[in-house]
Amino acid sequence: MNAIRRCYLGVLVAVLCGCAASPTVQQQGVVIEDRSEVHVEPLPQDRASPESPLSTRDDVLAMARPTPRDAGVSNLAVRSLIETALVQREHGRSAEAIATLERALRVEPRNPLIWHRLAVLRYERAELSQAAQLAAKSNSFAGEEDDLQAKNWKIIAQVREQTGDVPGAMSAHDRAARFERSGE
């Protein structure tokens, strides 16, 4: 167990430092091994539209993995809490991970990344409406961070899709796409 944790931490640190690790390595390194904690049942339309350029559930789940831009978190306390939350989540302790992120939020209440991560964790726990609300809250602090706004809109789109709000999902997908384009 310890070895696994150390391995995770190693990968994490590498990712956070933005050094040698290539994107594929990241994807292999931080595997979500325990999928059983994810209770979201994919709805038919989730798979039924492979031709659509829209985001999918997997896109949202992939957001739970650390990205190099996390290194941009300047506050060391927040960064260490985000790292702790990642480790907790990878060990299937998502409730603890949420508690840890809420600690980070007390340090930086307006950090959109923390709100975003909370949204992703709630999504994984199938708490869909909270996931969308937290994503919206993240966006209210995201300002110019188009990349993050795009991700949040993807979460909102997924939630709307899974709760049967098809037009709402479409417009959310559009907004995600717009932010993605302007982010490029």
Added chain:
Amino acid sequence: MELLGCEQCSYVSVLLVTFFSMAKKRLQKGKSRKRRSPEREKEKNGHISALGRRLGVNAVLFLALVAILYVLYLDSVIRYEFEGKRWALPAHVYARPLELFPGMHLTAEQLIDELTLLGYRANLVGGRPGSYSPGEDEVRIISRPFNFWDSDEQSLFFRARFRHKRLTQLYNLRERAELPLVRLDPYRFATISPSHHEDRVLVQGDRLPSLLVKALIAVEDRQFYGHHGLDARGIARALWANIKAMGVVQGGSTLTQQLIKNYFLSRDRTISRKLKEAAMALLIELHYDKGEILEAYCNEVYLGQDGRRAIHGFGLAARFFFGAPLEELRLPDLALLVGLVKGPSYFDPRRHPERARKRRDQVLTLLAEQDVITASEARQASEAPLGVTPRGGGSSRFPAFLGLVRSQIKQDYREEDLRSEGLQVFTTLDPLAQFSAERALSGRLAQLDSGGDSDPLQGAVVVTNTGNGEVLAVVGDRKPHMAGFNRALVAERQVGSLIKPAVYLTALAHGQYTLLSPVDDGPLSVEVGSGEPWRPRNFDQQHHDLVPLYRGLAESLNVATVRLGLDLGVKKVINTLRELGIKRELPPYPSLFLGAVELTPLEVTQMYQTLAGGGFVTPLRAIRAVMSADGQPLHRYALEVRQTVDPLAVYLTNVALQEVVRSGTARRLSDSLSSGLGVAGKTGTTNELRDSWFAGFVGDRLAVVWVGRDNNAPSGLTGAGGAMGVWADTMAHIDLRPLALMQPADIEWVWVDAKTFQASTQRCADAIKLPFVTGTAPADVTDCGANIGAASINKTVDWIKGILE
């Protein structure tokens, strides 16, 4: 028999066998005696003696049965007590843990305040957790380990450095590395205890300091590990001592007997009670081993009284007398506690420090005599001061906050569970904010009236974290320790102008209004049913003609607000209030626009929380998590957000609320608080100055204050004259971040002229800059209110008049 354990069955059968064999022997004895009796007598009494014999046997059997039943009864009583007392634990309620991180606003003094509250000792000697030493611009700390809901914190030896009222560095002195974050243990501020006012801090057997155990045995029961509940030698010794002294000077009770005495707390010294006690002592030793008995004893022994609260057990006594956990106590402290067993009230170290000291030193001498400690250790310890804290720690210090915790936890837990399961309740209470609010309320009200009237000024304060809805402080009485009427939660008072932001928010969200829209503040008469028409008046009895919308809120103009509300419709405003988080039924009358509705300070807080949260409702929470006594997570109260109001409209409303403080009814606030904070706030005053309110927020903190009288008599205070001062004092001692409103994407700031309702330029003297939703800023430009705009002013006025007519 099913109810009895196997152990008890065998035990009962042993008893039965014993009693039956005794009865049989009696019978045989009787027979042999009879054999020696004369034949004549036998003939004469044959009949009777057979009967008597049978009766005798039956009587013996009957008595044996009664004895067995009685012993069984005692056994069940003692087992019930032993098991029950082991588990009946009050819930422990903790404040938020203080999280330290570099860059945070915290002074060394504030940190030391927190450490003092936690019972840390200002002495690092011995290197024990729960101690610190202050230095120049730094504090060295050995923190306590603590198991939190989400992870466990280890004890750390670290240094915190300070500069310019900030914590600048955390350094791990053992591992020689910087620390990003340290979470201290939380302050236990209350217990929810059983109705008989007992409190307890359970200490498990293996966590009992060995010195305490040794001292206890040396002083109270030297043969503890050798006897079976009773100590004949001890009794003899005590008897001899008592005979010599011609009175009761020494008890021969073993720890086991004392435990039983503590269970039943009977003070009478009758022989029958002593016998019962002895029987129970034997029984308890049959069932439980010495370790269990010692553990029960240490958690049960009565050691003091705190008002109605009985102090049972060494764990609680350590908190009560020294403000620290038992494992942190040193030899002199432990000797004091052991000495207290003999007479908790006679040797009370707070009331009779001299007696307590003598008793402690007596114990130390005894320990040295019995080689538990060395003579030099005893000498050194007897030189130490008593070290007792001035007042009992751990009692419920913040009754109003606890009231909120109780009301929220009741939704998930039964009262019995709270009282008996030893739950650990982790709350959001911030002691620093709580103290600040308490001092602010009692201090200001003392300036306003002496408090001596039959109906003095009263008040309530609620402080929250704007980011996550956590309640940081609740004060429900000018005497914060009074646990009676919790005004913050239950006082329903007219809110007056505090409601106005809801009217303006409705206008900005649903109407075709901007912050610059002209609103008529001229005389108004509203038809209400069949009676006299309602003529709302402004506080200063003055009327203004057209005012820009934001001035209506900033100056809290009643007439303009009612006119605006009538234009929107009362239903829409009620809907907005609902979206802001007000749950109760609201009266659908125009008087609602001026706050003719009764709300509690907590409800008002929820409403302003939504404004501070940028249009997201965040339910106010006083509890973060609940854990079982053994550290298992039971329940977590996660952060919830729900967007209910258009963020653009909330943004504009909040700018207007900042204008209230910058230039409106709350402008005097800048006398006492730094104007750089950008406070957004609102005053509230009700008819005849009955209620004085202030609600306001900065970057991370929101506070709502109410001041008034319980019998609803006039307080003589406006919102700015009463509650606002309390608000300012509350915030003055809380570390605040300035309010920088999050500007949504579709907002643009434009220079405007408030007299002509047109766009202007920065160089004009009267120009001010206001935010507009993109595309709604005025198109016409005035040249500093001069000629070129005149035509359009008239046009605007005509247009508005047209609407109003």
